Amino acid sequence: MTSGPIPILKIGSTLLATIQIELHDTIVDSFQNDALEEIERTGANGLIIDISALETVDSYVARMLANTAKMAKLMGAGTVIVGMRPAVAATLVRMGYFMDGIQTALSLEEGLELQASRLKSNTE
């Protein structure tokens, strides 16, 4: 587990990061580094970022989250962003940001299922 403002927990072979605080730019920046370092340290093969508590995701935060997901994927940890609120989704699309190539799920449960099925298909 990291000591940063966004806790990153390991559940099985997946890391779970739950964002529960108002995001300053510097927090998002350090979260990106923390998440990637935790993947290396723990050897996790998946990352779930729970943003269900976030009421506002502006273009900077959206880009940083999407980049974190892409970086983690490059390292071999498939990433799912879970719990995006309806108003956040609507706002991002209205701004013209579609989070292309980013895997998302409605809830943490669905995100965990997605990771489990991905692991299963990898080992088959």
Place this chain on the structure above:
Amino acid sequence: MTALSPSLGLRSDNETWMIRIDKEADIVAVRQRVRELAKDQRFDQFAVAAITTAASELSRNVWVHAEAGMARISLLRNGRKVGLELEFEDQGPGIANLNRALAGGFSTAKSLGLGLSGTKRLVDEFEIDTEVGRGTRIVVRKWKKDF
């Protein structure tokens, strides 16, 4: 750059909050104040997210491009209409190619290239006054919808 002229008939009994933007944490301060006000005025969740995100984008623009500036947040009441007006003013570098910035896809250091064009799509009214070497003033308004 001209000083802000009051919008006629709109500002008579309006409450206004000023927040100086000169550090990164001020982006969050502006965002939180706007969110609180929008919720207090019972904007729907989509409108709250839209105006809060617009506040975040525009404060970041001030911080990233001008390093310092002012945010003025006003509660608008015009008859039965309720709205929020956000004004951002800085003495930064100004925007050289406004058309390109407003068209989107034009990315500078710390943006997606969606800052201005995206923000414009989130609000009901958008005004910009910018001059290279002098600064930028942006005013946006969002009106509460009556369903």
